[in-house]
Amino acid sequence: xxxxxxxxxxxxxxxxxxxxxxxxxxxxxxxxxxxxxxxxxxxxxxxxxxxxxxxxxxxxxxxxxxxxxxxxxxxxxxxxxxxxxxxxxxxxxxxxxxxxxxxxxxxxxxxxxxxxxxxxxxxxxxxxxxx
Numbered sequence: 001x002x003x004x005x006x007x008x009x010x011x012x013x014x015x016x017x018x019x020x021x022x023x024x025x026x027x028x029x030x031x032x033x034x035x036x037x038x039x040x041x042x043x044x045x046x047x048x049x050x051x052x053x054x055x056x057x058x059x060x061x062x063x064x065x066x067x068x069x070x071x072x073x074x075x076x077x078x079x080x081x082x083x084x085x086x087x088x089x090x091x092x093x094x095x096x097x098x099x100x101x102x103x104x105x106x107x108x109x110x111x112x113x114x115x116x117x118x119x120x121x122x123x124x125x126x127x128x129x130x131x
Contacts, residue, residue: 019043023050
């Protein structure tokens with residue numbers, strides 16, 4: 001369909017998909033061919049020719065938000081399941097697999113040692129005369 005109609009952005013692509021669902025491919029194709037002059041018509045011109053007003057951008061945004069929320073909820077449910085220690089088929093994970101893994105302990109470094117950003121810092125021992 002994009003060979004008949006000018007698509008400039010994602011909103012145009014969404015409107016074209018919505019338009020095809022509303023009136024069908026044949027009606028969209030016929031309207032585009034009627035408008036097709038020296039260049040391909042814009043999606044908005046095809047909508048006007050069909051006397052249909054497309055949904056606002058916010059309607060598509062809300063639809064995408066709902067889909068993203070559903071995906072996020074599925075991922076969170078899976079994460080909760082993993083953290084509770086049960087596998088996808090309801091079996092308890094092995095004891096070693098369910099134990100949290102800790103990084104090996106590292107000795108603490110005195111202030112200024114261990115990270116050298118732009119020349120580094122050094123720690124000097126106080127001299128005998130200093131308070």
